Amino acid sequence: MNFEKIAKQLANPSGKFGEEVASGMNTMNQFISETTYELLQIKNSESILEIGLGNGKFTKDILNYGSNIYYTGVDISKTMIAEAKKLNHNLIKKGYVDLIHADIEQMPFWDETFDKVCTINTVYFLKAPLNAFKEVFRVLANKGIFIISYRPFIEGQTLNFTQYGFREYSSEDLESLILKSDFRIIEKIEKVEPEIKFNGQIYNLKSQYFLLQKTTAINVYKK
Numbered sequence: 146m147n148f149e150k151i152a153k154q155l156a157n158p159s160g161k162f163g164e165e166v167a168s169g170m171n172t173m174n175q176f177i178s179e180t181t182y183e184l185l186q187i188k189n190s191e192s193i194l195e196i197g198l199g200n201g202k203f204t205k206d207i208l209n210y211g212s213n214i215y216y217t218g219v220d221i222s223k224t225m226i227a228e229a230k231k232l233n234h235n236l237i238k239k240g241y242v243d244l245i246h247a248d249i250e251q252m253p254f255w256d257e258t259f260d261k262v263c264t265i266n267t268v269y270f271l272k273a274p275l276n277a278f279k280e281v282f283r284v285l286a287n288k289g290i291f292i293i294s295y296r297p298f299i300e301g302q303t304l305n306f307t308q309y310g311f312r313e314y315s316s317e318d319l320e321s322l323i324l325k326s327d328f329r330i331i332e333k334i335e336k337v338e339p340e341i342k343f344n345g346q347i348y349n350l351k352s353q354y355f356l357l358q359k360t361t362a363i364n365v366y367k368k
């Protein structure tokens with residue numbers, strides 16, 4: 146397996162090979178995506194932003210968590226936004242879904258636009274994660290929820306891509322990074338995922354979910 150080539154595609158899928166890699170991501174990441182959407186506890190009429198949505202295969206699912214949910218997906222990959230638009234054209238036409246090519250560090254939204262934000266398996270690629278978190282803080286409504294979902298670095302669960310600009314975080318590393326941001330950590334949840342079979346290999350993975358809240362009140366417990 147050419148890890149360098151795949152690592153580049155995971156960070157920013159492009160062209161035909163990017164589409165294939167995205168379809169593999171759908172298999173590998175269905176559980177982590179569904180779990181994240183459940184943890185968001187979406188209510189009717191909420192405005193949700195997903196950053197780094199990939200090909201948008203799971204976009205339709207998020208709309209089933211309530212009525213009149215308005216979903217915006219952002220991705221740095223033009224190929225992924227084009228694919229996601231194809232897969233979700235009906236929902237876009239009906240006005241429930243909007244898909245935009247943008248970088249998490251600079252998103253074309255007004256302040257406090259979204260009730261809830263999530264990002265799944267993207268933290269590894271963020272060049273300046275604190276700038277990215279600051280931008281999410283800006284576009285999130287006060288008391289809004291932000292979930293960062295990822296597979297932590299655990300002994301035996303290495304993703305083999307680290308030497309190619311793919312930064313793996315241990316739970317402690319990511320927590321101390323988040324504590325430097327303006328977000329308050331509500332909860333950190335760990336899940337043992339169901340076994341995944343992919344490309345002739347079996348994966349037993351653990352994923353983790355940081356549930357964060359935007360609060361403009363002073364956080365006296367902040368380290």
Ligand SMILES: C[S@@+](CC[C@H](N)C(=O)[O-])C[C@H]1O[C@@H](n2cnc3c(N)ncnc32)[C@H](O)[C@@H]1O
Nearest residue numbers: 156157170174197199220221222248249265266
């Ligand atoms: C490994 S894929 C994960 C896709 C999907 N969330 C999943 O879990 O299957 C990472 C995605 O994040 C996007 N991405 C990486 N860096 C980004 C950035 N700075 N801003 C927005 N999207 C980004 C990539 O283009 C890619 O689609």
